[in-house]
């Protein structure tokens with residue numbers, strides 16, 4: 677028994693010695709000292725200036741610098757989204773003056789306010805991190821859809837518009853122009869899905885567009901304009917004739933100085949009167 681123990685301890689000693697020798701030989705292939713030990717100091721880039729990464733070797737003093745290009749822009753992939761009951765999360769795009777796109781998580785982080793689901797205005801906070809500092813607050817809107825099926829009809833010199841109800845809208849704004857591709861000016865607001873104008877000059881073609889608005893938590897959002905709807909303004913239901921003339925007129929026509937007889941448009945046409953070129957055109 678004693679001799680067996682001795683043999684085992686001898687064997688263990690040989691194994692131990694062997695492994696120490698292997699470790700020693702492995703160690704001898706590694707250089708005694710690394711060439712350089714770099715220590716970095718970072719002057720962070722901002723939206724106003726370049727940054728600089730300076731590396732100094734603590735062994736030999738060698739110094740290397742690398743410019744971190746200034747942040748050029750912090751933008752959203754889209755400024756707004758049309759409300760559809762779903763969540764909308766725009767991407768944040770950060771670029772530097774060298775044309776590089778910065779990486780989310782490494783160079784910047786993003787915080788979205790609210791759920792970005794309901795109609796309204798949301799703040800997206802971008803914070804620059806890593807080799808960058810500063811940031812920006814961006815605004816993202818969820819807006820109502822533009823009204824569809826806008827129809828314009830005219831009777832008695834007035835125009836009546838109708839359109840389809842827009843989900844989430846609390847009101848509508850009506851715009852008009854005298855040319856289809858002209859400048860549309862704001863005319864009126866309504867909470868309904870129909871609107872009737874004041875009287876226009878008959879025979880004139882008027883164009884209309886409507887947008888939907890939503891008063892959402894003290895910040896209102898609005899849709900894009902609808903497609904245009906045009907209509908020729910209809911003659912008045914009541915026109916005026918004179919004792920001797922063959923024309924029918926609007927109430928304001930100068931030709932009615934001597935006699936002014938009210939008559940329905942239908943009667944005037946049946947009796948052979950035709951439109952006055954001065955007032956009706």
Ligand SMILES: [Zn+2]
Nearest residue numbers: 712733735736
């Ligand atoms: Zn060095």
Ligand SMILES: [Zn+2]
Nearest residue numbers: 925929952955
């Ligand atoms: Zn006239």
